[in-house]
Amino acid sequence: MKELKSGVYWVGATDWIVRYFHGYELSTHRGSTYNSYLIKDKKTVLIDTVWKPLTERFMENLRAVVDPSTIDYVVVNHAEPDHSGALPTIMEYCPNATVVVSKNGLESTKKHYHKEWNFKVVATGEKINIGENDLVFIEANMLHWPDSMFTYLTGKNILFSNDAFGMHYASAGLFNDEVDEAEVYQESIKYYANILTPFSKLVAKKIEQVKGLNLPVDIIAPSHGVIWRDNPMQIVEQYYEWAKGVNEKSVVILYNSMWGATHKMADFIANGIEQAGLSYKIFNAATADRNDVLAEIFKAKGILLGSSTVNNGILTSLAPYIEDLMGLKFINKVGASFGSYGWSGESTKVLSEHLEKAKIKVLQDGLSLKYMPTEEELVQCVEFGRSFGVKLMTEME
Ligand code: FEO
Numbered sequence: 001m002k003e004l005k006s007g008v009y010w011v012g013a014t015d016w017i018v019r020y021f022h023g024y025e026l027s028t029h030r031g032s033t034y035n036s037y038l039i040k041d042k043k044t045v046l047i048d049t050v051w052k053p054l055t056e057r058f059m060e061n062l063r064a065v066v067d068p069s070t071i072d073y074v075v076v077n078h079a080e081p082d083h084s085g086a087l088p089t090i091m092e093y094c095p096n097a098t099v100v101v102s103k104n105g106l107e108s109t110k111k112h113y114h115k116e117w118n119f120k121v122v123a124t125g126e127k128i129n130i131g132e133n134d135l136v137f138i139e140a141n142m143l144h145w146p147d148s149m150f151t152y153l154t155g156k157n158i159l160f161s162n163d164a165f166g167m168h169y170a171s172a173g174l175f176n177d178e179v180d181e182a183e184v185y186q187e188s189i190k191y192y193a194n195i196l197t198p199f200s201k202l203v204a205k206k207i208e209q210v211k212g213l214n215l216p217v218d219i220i221a222p223s224h225g226v227i228w229r230d231n232p233m234q235i236v237e238q239y240y241e242w243a244k245g246v247n248e249k250s251v252v253i254l255y256n257s258m259w260g261a262t263h264k265m266a267d268f269i270a271n272g273i274e275q276a277g278l279s280y281k282i283f284n285a286a287t288a289d290r291n292d293v294l295a296e297i298f299k300a301k302g303i304l305l306g307s308s309t310v311n312n313g314i315l316t317s318l319a320p321y322i323e324d325l326m327g328l329k330f331i332n333k334v335g336a337s338f339g340s341y342g343w344s345g346e347s348t349k350v351l352s353e354h355l356e357k358a359k360i361k362v363l364q365d366g367l368s369l370k371y372m373p374t375e376e377e378l379v380q381c382v383e384f385g386r387s388f389g390v391k392l393m394t395e396m397e
Contacts, residue, residue, distance in 0.1 A: 005218070007041060008153065009037065010227070013051075015032050018168075027291045031169070034058070042130060049084060071093070073130070075151050098119075100120050104139075133156060138210060140164060157216045158218065163222065167191045169224070184226055194324075198329050244331070246300075249393070270282055285318050294328065297325070303333055303355070325358035334363050342370070
């Protein structure tokens, strides 16, 4: 039995196995957890459930704390199936329980499960008294779905924040002070970069709104990963910083190459980046993990895309990144393109156009070289990297 505070329990499920989320879109190298919480007051409250395949484990954890038929309220902070998958099973045990949802949560829950449960729609600031303490609700539209909502438990000072402030991270320890801090940081920023970046403006506003409520917060209990007990507001401050854009003095060089010419260009461009006093990371688009690379792009100010020309365009391994760069809407990035070609040579034009479409400021014309670079052309690559680095530094002044 895992207790957050007296009468408040973690009853979720740890998934040590999962390596992909959202189908096969998001890598989860360190597994994940589906956090569900049970509050015992005069009323019994369940906050969120788990992904359906882990229902059995969840029910075991829940039964260790409470008889499921005695649950009075089930709060659905967000109806994405990783948190609502076990809801139909729970409702078989407590069919008369009140299902608490946001206005948008009413639609998403009904559209997922097509059940007429006893719904109660709550708006920001509404309270439900559960005995000694109250549940206070805060709608969090687009953090990261229209239905997303936070629930705050008075008396215990716990903010149940659902996906916000979470990370895909399976661990034996339940709290942030019981696990490797560096791993948690990496998984948190990867989660933010890959899921929350498009909503950064809303993230900043929501944080300002929640802080304005002046609620004492002892614990932030998200729906994935560890629970923030040691200095819980650190993740809130971190989100506020991330929402403004990170943009460290560094460059991600992301390329693919058919016969090594574009690869060679990437290496020599990196030399130039270094000469300009910047750090860099190089990734091959076909072999790297896309979500890890996107987290690195989120951190860096600059991105250089490289591809050989094929079929008058680019190598297809770059295409998913381009789609994500447009969708994730990273803030204040700068970029440029490079690539080798045999005859037509469109790749740099195509890549630069995609950077512009993703609102990434293109600092210089693409560097396009025919076949394998000569010694002189490699010097050109170094100069390309150096001049990009210098321009990037100017942009940051
Ligand atoms: Fe963890 Fe939006 O689901």
